[in-house]
Amino acid sequence: MCSCCVVLVLCCLGLLSADQSLKPQLGDFQFATNNPTLTTVALEKPFCMFDSSLYPNRSYAIYLYVMKESASTISSLVTDESSKPLGSTFQQTSGGQLGPYNAAFFDVPDCAVPPRLPDVGDMNKAPDVLTQYLFRVGDDGTCLYDPNFLGVCNPPLVPDTTYRFKYVLVDNSEGIVKDQTLWSDPIKTRRSKLPMKIDTWPGQRSGGMTVITSILSVLVFLLLTGFLASVFSAVMGSEDASAETKGASPTVQQSELRPQLGSE
Amino acid sequence: MAKTENGVRIFQGLLILGNVVIGMCGIALTAECIYFVSDPHGLYPLLEATENDDIYAAAWIGIFVGFALLALSILGIIAVIKSNRTLLLVYIILMLITFAFEMASCITAATHRDFLTPNLFLKQMLERYQKPDAGNNNDKWMSEGVTKTWDKLMLQNQCCGVQGPSDWQEYTSAFRMTYSDADFPWPHNCCVLDSRGSPINLDGCKLGVPGFYKSNGCYAAISGPMNRQAWGVAWFGFAILCWTFFVLLGTMFYWSRIEY
Numbered sequence: 001m002c003s004c005c006v007v008l009v010l011c012c013l014g015l016l017s018a019d020q021s022l023k024p025q026l027g028d029f030q031f032a033t034n035n036p037t038l039t040t041v042a043l044e045k046p047f048c049m050f051d052s053s054l055y056p057n058r059s060y061a062i063y064l065y066v067m068k069e070s071a072s073t074i075s076s077l078v079t080d081e082s083s084k085p086l087g088s089t090f091q092q093t094s095g096g097q098l099g100p101y102n103a104a105f106f107d108v109p110d111c112a113v114p115p116r117l118p119d120v121g122d123m124n125k126a127p128d129v130l131t132q133y134l135f136r137v138g139d140d141g142t143c144l145y146d147p148n149f150l151g152v153c154n155p156p157l158v159p160d161t162t163y164r165f166k167y168v169l170v171d172n173s174e175g176i177v178k179d180q181t182l183w184s185d186p187i188k189t190r191r192s193k194l195p196m197k198i199d200t201w202p203g204q205r206s207g208g209m210t211v212i213t214s215i216l217s218v219l220v221f222l223l224l225t226g227f228l229a230s231v232f233s234a235v236m237g238s239e240d241a242s243a244e245t246k247g248a249s250p251t252v253q254q255s256e257l258r259p260q261l262g263s264e
Numbered sequence: 265m266a267k268t269e270n271g272v273r274i275f276q277g278l279l280i281l282g283n284v285v286i287g288m289c290g291i292a293l294t295a296e297c298i299y300f301v302s303d304p305h306g307l308y309p310l311l312e313a314t315e316n317d318d319i320y321a322a323a324w325i326g327i328f329v330g331f332a333l334l335a336l337s338i339l340g341i342i343a344v345i346k347s348n349r350t351l352l353l354v355y356i357i358l359m360l361i362t363f364a365f366e367m368a369s370c371i372t373a374a375t376h377r378d379f380l381t382p383n384l385f386l387k388q389m390l391e392r393y394q395k396p397d398a399g400n401n402n403d404k405w406m407s408e409g410v411t412k413t414w415d416k417l418m419l420q421n422q423c424c425g426v427q428g429p430s431d432w433q434e435y436t437s438a439f440r441m442t443y444s445d446a447d448f449p450w451p452h453n454c455c456v457l458d459s460r461g462s463p464i465n466l467d468g469c470k471l472g473v474p475g476f477y478k479s480n481g482c483y484a485a486i487s488g489p490m491n492r493q494a495w496g497v498a499w500f501g502f503a504i505l506c507w508t509f510f511v512l513l514g515t516m517f518y519w520s521r522i523e524y
Contacts, residue, residue, distance in 0.1 A: 027471070031473060032471040032472055032473055033471075033472035033473070033474065033479075034429070034433065034449055034470070034471055034472025034477075035471060035472065037433060037445055037446075038433060038445040038449075039444070039446050040445065040446050040449075040470075042471055120468065120473060120475070121475060123464060123465070126465050126468060126473075126476075127468075130465070130467050130468060130471070130473070134471065136467075136470075136471070138446050139446055140446070141444045141446045141447055156444060156446040159445075190433055190434075192433065192434060192435055192436045192440070193434060193436070194435070194436060195386075195387050195390035195435050195436065195437060198383050198387040198390075198435075199383060200381060200383045200384045200387055202378045202380075202381050202384075203381075205375075205378060206374075206377070206378050208495070208498070208499075209374035209377070209378055209498075212370050212371060212374045212498055212499075212502050213371050213374070213375075215502070216367045216370060216371065216502065216505060219506070219509045220363065220364065220367060222509070222513075223360060223363065223509060223512055223513070224360075226512075226513050226516050226517075227356065227360065227516055229520075230517065230519060230520035231520075233520050234519070234520050237520075
């Protein structure tokens with residue numbers, strides 16, 4: 001009786017913890033800072049999500065399905081009646097509008113040896129760490145227009161749209177879906193603004209400019225006033241000098257400030 | 265009599281000293297403005313494209329004002345020594361004209377510096393960087409200038425965008441018209457490049473992994489030299505003019521007191 005309770009409790013705990021992580025997650029923000037972008041979303045690969053469904057000596061593949069959030073009202077099934085994964089493409093579902101499309105498939109990531117993110121600092125190991133840890137939805141810009149492309153196309157997403165993602169575990173030999181995660185939380189691609197709307201008005205005048213302009217204006221005014229005053233006084237002085245008779249007493253102007261250059 | 269003669273001599277000496285300082289400041293102003301006009305940081309195409317390159321106009325005026333100040337200071341020294349009224353009058357009038365030009369240069373430099381905001385360069389970068397051929401030759405010339413300058417800026421200063429690489433994600437741009445977001449979330453010059461000029465890890469750069477892309481903005485590298493230019497021309501010119509004001513007032517007083 002007791003052991004049954006323990007098993008039951010452990011089962012419930014296991015289910016609870018599995019439920020919380022059984023969703024595709026966005027890549028760690030500290031690691032991939034440019035995520036999501038206008039047309040791409042980088043998701044963490046499903047580490048240790050399907051371990052309970054994996055049997056040894058069988059080969060499995062993970063399929064990634066993408067759909068717009070608006071399509072969840074139309075259809076969100078990723079398998080057909082015989083439990084085979086849907087082979088819908090980007091074009092068939094109008095980019096995820098009519099239902100989920102298959103964006104990629106890859107090997108099951110190794111749960112025992114997860115990638116060490118600090119290793120990305122090493123130039124030799126960096127490319128491996130990136131491909132092991134993240135998958136970038138929307139990475140391939142040319143496959144839609146390439147008539148020779150035969151693989152699964154992963155074209156860029158639409159900006160400012162909410163998408164949801166799902167990982168599906170498929171047994172390669174039987175071609176049947178063995179397990180699937182829940183649909184991810186809605187993830188919205190970025191929106192971009194028009195550069196025309198950027199306001200380039202500089203705002204208030206700076207203090208330095210006000211000081212320079214006002215002080216220089218005052219200085220120029222004083223200079224012009226001084227110039228006029230000195231011309232005026234020079235004209236008046238010469239008039240006084242010419243009006244005087246020869247015998248008159250010397251004026252202040254004649255005696256003062258006569259430069260004595262070279263006179264001993 | 266001796267006392268007033270001494271006073272006159274002292275006053276003449278002061279005026280000559282004032283003119284010597286003006287002459288030296290004129291040489292310094294010319295040298296400083298030649299340095300700025302030579303554009304050592306290569307930022308002129310950015311200003312040319314904003315059609316707001318008046319801080320360069322102020323520097324050009326500064327070159328010629330500097331020469332004029334040097335020549336006029338020599339004239340002033342000769343005129344004060346000879347106490348010739350005509351020469352002094354010519355000196356005063358020419359100095360007033362030079363004063364006006366230098367005042368224009370200072371005010372222009374100070375005023376137009378205020379227009380150089382981050383938003384101005386951001387808008388210009390988004391609208392002109394890698395803009396495909398469009399419009400007339402003038403437009404094409406400006407776009408090419410902006411593109412080359414930005415490429416050089418990003419390479420030399422290890423920076424991207426005006427405030428950061430997110431500028432390329434937040435706004436549409438002429439660059440975005442040609443290059444898709446999936447391949448180029450930002451220009452490849454924003455990636456950390458190896459010695460051959462290619463990104464060390466293109467995927468890391470696209471994802472924004474620290475260490476593979478340049479996360480700083482280039483605004484500091486743009487505004488630093490432009491601020492130094494504008495303030496250098498404006499405040500140094502202002503200082504020269506303050507000094508010249510007193511020398512000119514003294515000369516006018518001296519002129520009004522001597523006889524023909």
